[in-house]
Amino acid sequence: MSTTTEQKGFVLWFTGLSGAGKTTIADVVEARLKHRGSKIEVLDGDVVRTHLSKGLGFSREDRDTNIARIAFVANLLARNEVPVITAAISPYRETRDAARDLIGDGKFIEIHIATPLEECEKRDVKGLYAKARAGEIKEFTGISDPYEEPLDPEIKIDTTDHEPHDSADIILEYLEVNGFLAPAGELEGALA
Ligand code: ADP
Numbered sequence: 001m002s003t004t005t006e007q008k009g010f011v012l013w014f015t016g017l018s019g020a021g022k023t024t025i026a027d028v029v030e031a032r033l034k035h036r037g038s039k040i041e042v043l044d045g046d047v048v049r050t051h052l053s054k055g056l057g058f059s060r061e062d063r064d065t066n067i068a069r070i071a072f073v074a075n076l077l078a079r080n081e082v083p084v085i086t087a088a089i090s091p092y093r094e095t096r097d098a099a100r101d102l103i104g105d106g107k108f109i110e111i112h113i114a115t116p117l118e119e120c121e122k123r124d125v126k127g128l129y130a131k132a133r134a135g136e137i138k139e140f141t142g143i144s145d146p147y148e149e150p151l152d153p154e155i156k157i158d159t160t161d162h163e164p165h166d167s168a169d170i171i172l173e174y175l176e177v178n179g180f181l182a183p184a185g186e187l188e189g190a191l192a
Contacts, residue, residue: 007039009078010180011103012171015090015150016113017142018128019120021159021167022087025113028168029085038181041077043070045088058139064095071099078107083180091141093148110153111171117142119160 012029014022026042033040045066049056052069056062067090074084090096100108120142121129132140139145150156155174157167175181 007081008083008180009081010083010107010109010175011074011078011099012083012085012109012111013074013090013096013099014085014087014111014113015096015153016115017117017120017147018089018140019123019125020113020115021164022089022113024164025157025159025167025171026085026087028164029171032168032172033083033181036181036184038083039081040083040085043074043084043086043088045070045086045090048088058145060092064092067092067095067099071102074099075103078103089141089147091145091147093150096150109155109174110150111155111157112150112153113159113167114149114156115159 012026014026016022023044023046026044030040030042048070049066052073053066056066067088070086070088070090074086077084090099096110100110124130128137128140129143131137132143141147155171157170159167162170172181172184176183
């Protein structure tokens with residue numbers, strides 16, 4: 001079937017607290033999509049802040065500018081059939097909704113990595129929560145800055161119940177069920 005080689009553009013828009021697991025899960029999804037022969041580009045929040053958004057801080061205005069830039073690039077890619085994963089905290093609902101409007105409801109897949117704050121703080125992989133609690137970092141999401149949870153995300157995953165590979169399974173299954181990705185084995189079946 002020729003449809004198996006068609007590539008559709010979409011954006012997997014990850015949102016969640018620092019340390020929730022966005023980058024970790026994005027890495028697994030990226031590898032799994034590549035393995036399946038899909039194109040995929042990742043716009044990771046931390047990486048974007050060292051290049052595209054270098055110099056921006058963490059005020060509401062700067063956070064919104066950062067997210068608007070990520071949405072702008074994600075849209076350029078997705079409209080040219082390049083799937084994208086964005087992995088930035090993106091704490092404000094209004095700003096995420098603006099990204100959804102730009103990219104288009106049919107291509108925008110909001111994924112709330114809904115790991116509770118206590119778990120993120122317990123992990124504290126980068127030591128940032130300890131610094132935020134000590135007042136050494138201001139405007140830290142979840143501690144001294146807001147995080148507005150998505151009201152109706154396409155996918156919601158709490159990583160306290162799911163290993164990264166399980167989370168990737170949930171996301172890939174969503175893509176298959178919704179026609180963004182040919183089911184695994186279909187290509188092999190078509191070639192047999
Ligand atoms: P974020 O991108 O959301 O800031 P990261 O992916 O950078 O989060 O960090 C999440 C950390 O939590 C990683 O060190 C990861 O190994 C760890 N972790 C522990 N359990 C899980 C899990 N079930 N799913 C995802 N990450 C997990």
